[in-house]
Amino acid sequence: MTMEAIIRLTIFLSVLALMVGWEVARPKRQPRYNRWQRWPANLGIVVIDTLVTRLLVPAGVVGAALWAQQQGVGLFNMLQVPAWLAVVASFILLDIAIYWQHRAFHRIPVLWRLHRVHHADPDFDVTTGLRFHPIEIVLSLGIKAAVAVVLGAPVLAIIIFEVVLNACSLFNHGNVALPPKLERAVRKILITQELHRIHHSSVKTETNSNYGFSVSWWDHLFNSYTGQPQAGSDNVDIGLTDYRDASLTTKLWGLLRIPFR
Numbered sequence: 665m666t667m668e669a670i671i672r673l674t675i676f677l678s679v680l681a682l683m684v685g686w687e688v689a690r691p692k693r694q695p696r697y698n699r700w701q702r703w704p705a706n707l708g709i710v711v712i713d714t715l716v717t718r719l720l721v722p723a724g725v726v727g728a729a730l731w732a733q734q735q736g737v738g739l740f741n742m743l744q745v746p747a748w749l750a751v752v753a754s755f756i757l758l759d760i761a762i763y764w765q766h767r768a769f770h771r772i773p774v775l776w777r778l779h780r781v782h783h784a785d786p787d788f789d790v791t792t793g794l795r796f797h798p799i800e801i802v803l804s805l806g807i808k809a810a811v812a813v814v815l816g817a818p819v820l821a822i823i824i825f826e827v828v829l830n831a832c833s834l835f836n837h838g839n840v841a842l843p844p845k846l847e848r849a850v851r852k853i854l855i856t857q858e859l860h861r862i863h864h865s866s867v868k869t870e871t872n873s874n875y876g877f878s879v880s881w882w883d884h885l886f887n888s889y890t891g892q893p894q895a896g897s898d899n900v901d902i903g904l905t906d907y908r909d910a911s912l913t914t915k916l917w918g919l920l921r922i923p924f925r
Contacts, residue, residue, distance in 0.1 A: 728809035738816020754817035793837030
């Protein structure tokens, strides 16, 4: 458990530093607010999320997978399959589950109340990928833990999945852009910044598309893919039209209150 935390933190900080450096050197768009106006809230809520999850569920999803393994419950703990196949299949099925979780948080009103904290960010950069209400984080952790138990997912699969999920969230929220030819190739496999920026558009049909965090396959498969925004790549209106008050959207106390307004 200690090693898992060290691995995740090291990779998280490395990717975060890489993306911040990229944004400083080659930003895609000029933001509405400077970093000092938004980052304290976006980074502050990460600290709260971490404290809440460590307090309520200290073992996390890895703990759930270990419990399932010890009890011999879950699909891959009952089937005789090669270890590599259990890891690969668990990773893919967890990713599909997170796709549908994300879609549910958009479509179910009470869950959207929580998730709109993420979408109410008036700008789009690497810290947007960290900006989730603590209640949403706890619910998400519970969903992932339940899927891990049902699958009997190997611990290695959970660690790889969590590392990739966090890294992809930082990557595809970056205020950066890949070279056009490279972006067109990469988006066939991964969710790029160009694709995920569409998901943060204030246009509702665009917000309710491109739900994937890692691969773009699920959006194609489940008919939720949008390849180009109506306003064009450089003119996407980021945020929610009902949430333009900076005291709510750029302040930590405001973010915590959004679901209850």
